[in-house]
Amino acid sequence: MNLMMLLEMASQGFADRGAVQNGDQRLSYAELFSAAGGAAGIAREAGVEKLAVLDVSSLAVPVGLFGAAWSGKPFVPLNYRLTDAELESLASQIAPSLLVTSRDRVGSLSKLPDTQVMERDEFLERALGAETPTADWSMDPDEIAILLFTSGTTGAPKAAVLRHKHLVAYILGSVEFAGAAEEDAALVSVPPYHVAGMSAICSSVYAGRRIVQLPSFDPDEWLRLAREEGVSNAFVVPTMLSRIVDSIGEGAEAGLPGLRAVSYGGGKMPLPVIARAMRAFPDTNFTNAYGLTETSSTITVLGPEDHRVAAASDDEAVRRRLTSVGQALPTVEIEIRDENGAKLGPGERGEIYVRGEQVSGEYLGRGSSVLNDGFFPTRDAGSMDAEGYLFIEGRADDVIVRGGENMSPGEIEDVLLEHPAVADAGVVGVPDEEWGEAVAAAVVLKDGQDASSQDLQVWVRERLRSSRTPQRIEFRGELPYNETGKLLRRVLRTELAS
Amino acid sequence: MGQLKAGSRLRSAVCDTEVMVVAAPAAEVELSCGGAAMLEIAAARSGDGAPAPDAAEGTQLGKRYVNEAGDLEILCTKPGQGSLGVAGALLTVKEAKPLPASD
Numbered sequence: 001m002n003l004m005m006l007l008e009m010a011s012q013g014f015a016d017r018g019a020v021q022n023g024d025q026r027l028s029y030a031e032l033f034s035a036a037g038g039a040a041g042i043a044r045e046a047g048v049e050k051l052a053v054l055d056v057s058s059l060a061v062p063v064g065l066f067g068a069a070w071s072g073k074p075f076v077p078l079n080y081r082l083t084d085a086e087l088e089s090l091a092s093q094i095a096p097s098l099l100v101t102s103r104d105r106v107g108s109l110s111k112l113p114d115t116q117v118m119e120r121d122e123f124l125e126r127a128l129g130a131e132t133p134t135a136d137w138s139m140d141p142d143e144i145a146i147l148l149f150t151s152g153t154t155g156a157p158k159a160a161v162l163r164h165k166h167l168v169a170y171i172l173g174s175v176e177f178a179g180a181a182e183e184d185a186a187l188v189s190v191p192p193y194h195v196a197g198m199s200a201i202c203s204s205v206y207a208g209r210r211i212v213q214l215p216s217f218d219p220d221e222w223l224r225l226a227r228e229e230g231v232s233n234a235f236v237v238p239t240m241l242s243r244i245v246d247s248i249g250e251g252a253e254a255g256l257p258g259l260r261a262v263s264y265g266g267g268k269m270p271l272p273v274i275a276r277a278m279r280a281f282p283d284t285n286f287t288n289a290y291g292l293t294e295t296s297s298t299i300t301v302l303g304p305e306d307h308r309v310a311a312a313s314d315d316e317a318v319r320r321r322l323t324s325v326g327q328a329l330p331t332v333e334i335e336i337r338d339e340n341g342a343k344l345g346p347g348e349r350g351e352i353y354v355r356g357e358q359v360s361g362e363y364l365g366r367g368s369s370v371l372n373d374g375f376f377p378t379r380d381a382g383s384m385d386a387e388g389y390l391f392i393e394g395r396a397d398d399v400i401v402r403g404g405e406n407m408s409p410g411e412i413e414d415v416l417l418e419h420p421a422v423a424d425a426g427v428v429g430v431p432d433e434e435w436g437e438a439v440a441a442a443v444v445l446k447d448g449q450d451a452s453s454q455d456l457q458v459w460v461r462e463r464l465r466s467s468r469t470p471q472r473i474e475f476r477g478e479l480p481y482n483e484t485g486k487l488l489r490r491v492l493r494t495e496l497a498s
Numbered sequence: 499m500g501q502l503k504a505g506s507r508l509r510s511a512v513c514d515t516e517v518m519v520v521a522a523p524a525a526e527v528e529l530s531c532g533g534a535a536m537l538e539i540a541a542a543r544s545g546d547g548a549p550a551p552d553a554a555e556g557t558q559l560g561k562r563y564v565n566e567a568g569d570l571e572i573l574c575t576k577p578g579q580g581s582l583g584v585a586g587a588l589l590t591v592k593e594a595k596p597l598p599a600s601d
Contacts, residue, residue: 001505005518009575013559139539141505165505172520172573176594177560186599199601207599235601263600289600298600330595 001141001168003069006206007033008135013178018185018210020062020201021229027059029205031128032066035059038130039067040137042123043098046116050097050147052076053192054087054109056215060100060120061192062201063127065146069164070137074144076159077192084108086157090149091115093159093364141165146198147364148293159364160293162198169357170199170296171206173331180209180232187226187234189214196235196266199297209233219247226256234259235289237266237485238273245276257283265289265298267485268392268410270417270424271323278311290325290392292378294369296358300334300390302326317385323414324389332356335375336384346386349408351396352378381408398489400429402437407468409489415463416441419456421449426479427470428489430497440496441470442479472496500526507539507575512547515557515578520571527570531557532580549580557582563589 010019011033019032027035043051051068053061053076061077068075076094078087080102087109091097095114100123110117145167147159186204188211190197204211212229214222217240225231236244241264248254262277262284269288278286285304291297302325310322328334335343336350344350353375361376362368370376381396393410400407409427416425424444432438445451453473461469474496480488502522509516510531516539517531529536532549557563557574563582564571572582572589582589 001518005575009560012576139505139507172562174597174600176596179594179596196601203599203601233599261599263598265600285598287598287600291600301598301600303598329597 001164002137002139002143003145003164003167003202004036004066004135004137005139006168006171006202007036007066009177010205010208014182014208017182017208019205020059020211020213022057022059022213022215025059027063029208032062032205034132035063035124035127036066036070037132038127039063039123040070041130041133042118042126043067043071043073046098048073048096048098048116050074050076050094052078052094052097052099054078054080054099054101054105055120055192056080056102057188057192057197057213058120058124058215059213060124061197061213062205062211063124064100065198065201067127069145070133072138072143074147076147077198079149079191079193080105084111088112090157094147141168148193148195148198150293158366160360161362161364162293162296162360166296166358166360167199167202169331170298171202173356173358174298174329175203175206177206178208180204180207182208183230184208184232185210185212185229187212187214187222187229187231189217189222189240190235190237190266194266195291195293195297196237200235219243223247223254223256226259230258232258233261233263235263235265238264238269239267239481239485241269241277242273245273245280248280250276252280253282254280256281259284261285261287261304263287263289263301265291265325267481267487268413272417272423274322275311278307288325290390292380294359294361294376294378295354295356296360298329299332299354299356299358300326300328302389321385321389324385324391326390327388328354328390329356331358333375334384334388334390336382337377344383347383349381349383349393352380352382352390352392354378381410394489398428400427400437400439402429402432402439402467403435405467407439412439412441412460412464412468412470415460416443416456419451419459421445421451422456424479426487426489426492428493428496430472430493432471438472439468439470440472440474442474442476442492442496444476444478502527502529502570508536509539509541509543510578510580511535511537511543512549513578513580514576515574515580515582516576517557517563517582518573518575520562520573521569522571523567523569527584529572530583531578533583534580553581553583553588554579555581555588558591562592562594564592565589
């Protein structure tokens with residue numbers, strides 16, 4: 001198995017169809033295939049072990065990804081927001097490498113040890129100009145396809161290992177070959193160093209859907225590209241969708257009837273944002289996707305029909321599903337287990353475990369965290385209802401232990417977010433002499449709305465037990481998120497503890 | 499041919515068909531295409547054979563083929579004129595359950 005097999009099939013099936021475009025630059029499937037071969041030649045000639053890209057989305061990303069697969073070297077998309085000092089530590093983990101980057105960073109990155117730096121346009125030009133070598137990629141399923149340094153909301157970054165067998169299993173299990181119509185296009189605005197950026201390339205190639213890259217997210221630019229390029233599909237993280245609906249304006253419609261499907265994931269979606277988005281995009285099917293870097297992306301989906309049924313239902317248990325991440329893919333099994341590893345029943349809170357061929361659960365140099373029974377402990381906390389709808393309640397490490405009682409910040413945040421004056425809320429445990437930990441919240445109020453901390457405490461107490469009522473509530477202009485929409489609880493905890 | 503292994507690739511002896519094994523039973527299986535036993539991907543085909551008339555409906559790129567027991571699944575990575583079969587029975591196209599695009 002090799003990712004190149006997916007691209008080879010696509011280039012056989014629809015050679016002249018557009019594969020990827022960025023501004024005026026475009027590649028057909030046949031051209032992408034040929035460029036991947038050229039890139040494989042460049043990587044082999046350089047005599048390195050890894051092919052890394054440190055850049056915003058560009059044609060060099062899919063060319064590099066497939067070229068690396070062809071040459072048998074892991075592809076490493078690096079976060080371009082990191083400082084040179086941070087990059088030095090990552091570079092040492094992947095050395096010797098060939099690093100493709102933008103013109104302005106060539107100079108500083110050339111100082112990295114055991115790293116050959118190549119400017120993006122030169123890389124593309126050479127890849128496109130080279131003779132296509134014979135199709136000699138390895139079909140060893142255990143070879144590494146991608147190393148992805150995780151976003152690191154806690155601790156030092158470590159590289160998740162995704163092997164060809166994981167990614168190919170994910171694509172074969174979730175995407176129908178040539179399932180896209182000829183005119184379909186996917187707007188990709190997540191950065192290449194996010195697992196969704198990688199899986200978007202693989203899924204689109206196998207479906208035969210043209211990728212339209214948006215290198216640097218901006219809501220107006222996103223709307224413009226969606227309109228001008230006839231975009232049919234898009235993936236966004238919650239903060240992106242929030243900014244898009246803000247840009248459209250309250251009560252207005254986006255006027256994008258051609259946008260058939262928007263999927264979202266990568267962080268918790270506030271209910272008011274998705275509700276507004278469903279009004280702004282009345283013709284669009286929304287899908288919530290939940291997954292981790294270590295699981296080759298999506299493991300559960302809340303599909304369009306689930307969204308509509310939940311939004312229209314009078315049954316509280318069904319309505320609540322709008323806040324779930326849906327049900328497991330047919331190729332994936334999910335269990336909720338307690339801290340001793342025992343399986344829990346419907347509605348019971350615990351840690352989310354997942355099993356399936358797409359699950360890697362492995363970090364470079366640290367081995368695999370997959371248990372003997374094949375399940376991977378995600379460190380995400382959650383519960384599953386009787387129908388298998390999964391509810392995420394933050395990281396297992398985020399559980400607040402107050403006087404021996406375990407509570408999930410997500411549950412308290414959900415209640416705060418239901419308050420009409422609350423736009424956003426983050427809950428963490430802070431050290432407390434009496435209880436060990438106390439519940440603290442940071443709250444962002446909606447424009448023109450008012451609520452006191454006492455009002456909000458009463459609101460929570462009436463809906464949850466009093467022990468879950470935040471002892472301290474601070475009001476903020478905004479909460480700390482990383483660039484892919486994950487709430488930085490570590491930061492919030494430090495701020496609220498002081 | 500013996501035991502099939504998930505991930506391994508085979509080619510038809512009598513047409514252009516190439517496949518990848520997605521899932522296979524533990525027992526030995528002889529996979530055929532166009533009525534003739536399939537070859538390892540690296541093997542050359544002689545070029546003078548043709549699919550048998552009762553196994554000539556062809557394979558389609560990207561389709562997955564399964565046996566009746568459901569424990570054998572084959573992905574067509576290159577189409578051809580022969581039909582895939584095992585133990586004298588032709589494989590059928592696996593109906594894909596449509597999933598919403600998630601990324």
